[in-house]
Amino acid sequence: MFINDCGHFLPLQALVILYINFSIMNNIRKKDLLWMYRVMKTSRYFEERMEKAYLEGKQPVFNIGAGPVPGEMHLSNGQEPAAAGMIVHLTKNDTVTATHRPHHEAIAKGVDLKKMTAEIFGKKTGLSKGKGGHMHLFDPNVKFSCGGIVGAGIPHAAGAALANKKRNTNWVAVAFIGDGATNTGAFHESLNLAALWKLPLIVVVEDNSWGISVAKKDSTSVPFNCIRAKSYDINGYYVKKNNPIEMYRDSKEAIDRARNGEGPSIIEIQTDRYLGHFQGDPEFYRNKDEVAALRAKDPIEKLKKKLIKESYITVQELSTIDSLIIKEVDKAYEFAKHSEYPKPEEALGDVFC
């Protein structure tokens, strides 16, 4: 929703768009709502399992390099609406770049779940044969990539958008970033480029209030990053309260604009990081109660209730969906666990093609 917080930066068509938005809300397709529920739930369950898998071999003494899933692990529990509400509008031809916290987007974008899990387990059957790991998931089949350097995915998405434009397609590119990434030079340079060249780029800022231990207010000189759209003469949106349906609406508008050659947008969504920055984060810097409060307004639960209450689906049907999700994710974990490790010397391949 842009009216309250970023509306004053929007051109006059704001009111017109507001009207359209309401009609979209009324017309939001059942199929889309269920899709969003499904990907959010899949991501959530995937990560709940990952939380446990990550701890294997790291107890009683936590050692980051031990267990079947070594290295850093950034989970996105609580942030699912960003991915779901945006990616529901995308096709295989649209590009997504993500960050160090990529699972929810990867799952929404349709990255092969088995191969993704295997990758995180460092297996030969993984997306990158074990070379990438959790922060470096690449699935060109669905045009998904991510990486461990904050801000660095934005120019990649701009470049994909440039390619889309050069080829006269109506494909878009979406860069998902954290709120902390809006203070990188890459953010500014990419958005200026994209605005200048009217590229079909959308930057989704997941505002979870934190960049590791540094609160947004201690790192970002404006309360809302949608304000920064003004610096590039593009549209900015702010989605409040981690609401997947608002995210759906604003995303639709931004994507329609992009597909129509009207250039880039920034969408910031107020979202929640339930867990530590990475697994093992002692979180001395935040109040323990904070998380409990966040979890109490969980967007997946809310959507579930809404779906049932508004009779989109029955409790029965929903639990069938849930069990299908569990089955699919479980299968991916089984696949990952039972896959083989690469041979050590395979490390030498793939530097060049």
Next chain:
Amino acid sequence: MFINDCGHFLPLQALVILYINFSIMNNIRKKDLLWMYRVMKTSRYFEERMEKAYLEGKQPVFNIGAGPVPGEMHLSNGQEPAAAGMIVHLTKNDTVTATHRPHHEAIAKGVDLKKMTAEIFGKKTGLSKGKGGHMHLFDPNVKFSCGGIVGAGIPHAAGAALANKKRNTNWVAVAFIGDGATNTGAFHESLNLAALWKLPLIVVVEDNSWGISVAKKDSTSVPFNCIRAKSYDINGYYVKKNNPIEMYRDSKEAIDRARNGEGPSIIEIQTDRYLGHFQGDPEFYRNKDEVAALRAKDPIEKLKKKLIKESYITVQELSTIDSLIIKEVDKAYEFAKHSEYPKPEEALGDVFC
């Protein structure tokens, strides 16, 4: 002046400030006007001589590495109001960082003219004993520095502003940059930092319409960079028509704010590049008539006329000032020419102290 172009981004105090501005205009001190005239004229004459000195040894065949002044040479003829209108408010304790096109600011900031000229001539008596050259002028006595990497001086100025704040001074730091530099990551990162920490930083953007051969409209997604102030919740100003007096006024306000702990500002000034990007630039990319038109509204000539017309000074007095300027600059060139070159092996010193 911010009202027309950047006014809609200013808080409500805009009108109040407007009022104050008018009173400043009426009260502009004779001393300041004459100071501005003097530094602009000094810079202009300094560079007219430099234009010739640079060509020595480069005729009939231009060879960038030949003659007493080798290497690149970026002149600022036409852009003097930016430096004069801002630096008139500064003291020795305030810091200035400049760019590859630094002479007008260096002169305004009071960099030792002899040593600066000698530096550009590669002499041992130069500011840096010949190690820096035209793009790398450092005079810590007056807190001036510049450099050859676009955008890189902005964080340095932010750091000086941070030091000023940490030491509880009311000193400010001013980063002069070109319009092209507003599209660097360094611009964004520095302004966010400065806004966040309320640092006494002013970024002066000299909008000469060009970044080498690329027109501003082909590189910058907004018409006025003062708009970008909004991204950091700071004040933005736009000075039109290369007007030194408007520059004086907006600079005064921005500096007063900075000295009072009210944080950074961006001031963009519409200015004119009379010469090529560097000396030797064939300028195929711009219309030859353009420059003639620019020169016709020369700000130094305009100010001169104004000073006389409004009886600040007589023609006589002004010509005395002019001849003093010529004498001082000529002396600097004499000094530079007659100074010795460093010994080759001095190249090995000063890496560490």
Next chain:
Amino acid sequence: METTIEKTKKLTGSKAMIQALEQEMTIDDSIFIMGEDVGKYGGIFGSTTGLYSMFGKERVMDTPISETGFIGAAIGAAAEGLRPVVELMFVDFHGVAMDQIYNHMAKIQYMSGGRVKLPIVLMTAVGGGYSDAAQHSQTLYASFGHLPGLKVVAPTFPYDIKGMLISAIRDDNPVIFMFHKTLQGLGWMDQLEASLGEVPENAYAIPLNRAKVVKQGKDITIVGAQMMTVEALKAAEELAKKGIDAEVIDLRSIKPIDKETILKSVAKTHHLLVVDEDYLSYGITAEISAIVASEGFNSLNAPIGRLAIPDVPIPYSRVMEKFVIPNSEKIVEAVLKIVTV
């Protein structure tokens, strides 16, 4: 390997680059150029002159001063199947975009297990000698050579410039293509014989991983790249007068280094001098010395000689700059120390 020469024309380094770009862009629509002042201006060092009017602004794109933005965008566009040729105006500016270059362009193929290909050419001007001082005179060969995932080439002569640029464009991997300003044959710089050479009119490809013996000799091997090759050839003439027959190798490829050619030469000459316009420590002189000291140790009859910029930034003033950049006289001097040992 290096295709047979048909009709040739005398071209400068710059014209050789332009011809390579023109010929490849004509046959492959997916190639486009991006960079600062590559359009109407034609590249500050003449690498793209005329291409803008030939191919239009969609294929020869001027960019804002946003190296992270546009080099990063080249990565994104390449991942989608386009073939960007990006210009970083001076190699000295790499620091504002190094993350994109070394953490992404260089590693994405590997991190994706070979599933994403990045056919990008990053072309960039290197070199000093004309008083452009510390931030505009570097070569930084080793800064790129050190990092995995990049092919790094630095050809010297127009013939190699054209052939290696074509190979770089056709390669499906990211290639850093360094051209030396002084070897571009620009009207406004020193005029060097070396910057002009016979270049076949047809398109041809020269491998990106092979050094070249540019003068045969039997007493000492001198390895250099770009201007240091030119200086080494000059030195060799001087040395010949003193009865020393130097073999000169033009490195051409900074990464990977063509060990075979170097080791073979040292096996013959038993003496080695490496010359570099980059900084001494951790530079070309280090890497080649190490290769020979570990893989050709028994060929060596004397300590290896190293000549490079002595770990100082490049000073502005001509006298000092001349002092730090190796030249033919210093090469002769260094050789005399090795061969008479």
Next chain:
Amino acid sequence: METTIEKTKKLTGSKAMIQALEQEMTIDDSIFIMGEDVGKYGGIFGSTTGLYSMFGKERVMDTPISETGFIGAAIGAAAEGLRPVVELMFVDFHGVAMDQIYNHMAKIQYMSGGRVKLPIVLMTAVGGGYSDAAQHSQTLYASFGHLPGLKVVAPTFPYDIKGMLISAIRDDNPVIFMFHKTLQGLGWMDQLEASLGEVPENAYAIPLNRAKVVKQGKDITIVGAQMMTVEALKAAEELAKKGIDAEVIDLRSIKPIDKETILKSVAKTHHLLVVDEDYLSYGITAEISAIVASEGFNSLNAPIGRLAIPDVPIPYSRVMEKFVIPNSEKIVEAVLKIVTV
């Protein structure tokens, strides 16, 4: 040189860093720390734990994710006379700020003819071995060692960590201080004996340009830094069993390299193996081999051995990562090839 030891305490690498910072910050008001998560969090790798509550937020400043901004700001603040200690969280991120580091921090003293001093410590975590993959596991020693104007140190043991950090802080020049994650003695990483050591309680300074013989031997010189020193020591024990008496040198200083200590050692052992957790080409193995091949050539009885990451990005999966990072077994193997030659 290294002051007399009075009262000592067993500290981890991390605690040694914190103690150095605390002691120097206490006596010098102009020192302040800046970086991501250096405040309440205390540094992701425990380099600043507790300092925020001791010195407050004006002196231990959390920053936005703007490395160019805050490293550049450190330069500006240092030019005004402050003494910033800046943390770059992982050395792998240097690419987003490399211009500030190498074109400004490193060169301003020189370009100003010595008139501007920049007393900055840039501390940064290096190293892999815990599956953090290609963008979080590098050491990049040579990427910094190659460029003039920076002192670059990489101490191994807590005693040196404290003493060299103090020297770095007191130095009026910019110093890159690299600490190895695994040697910090953090509760959540591998527990190594080497990460714990006796550290004097008083403040003391260790020179920034001296290597250290950490094990005497007569058959071969093994040079390493940080984890490679630790692995070399382990290998030396193994080699002793096989009757080979290895001398181990802890490099400590990446730039400048302490030639004297290395050459002296090789003059005694006549054999050299250089081990590096950085990439092979243009790395430490290259530079040290070159130094010895040019200045200690006559001491050598056998080809020099080089062991480093074989010019590939660091893979994620444990098996592959283990394969590319040198360890004691590989060192033993490499030594056996050299000494039995």
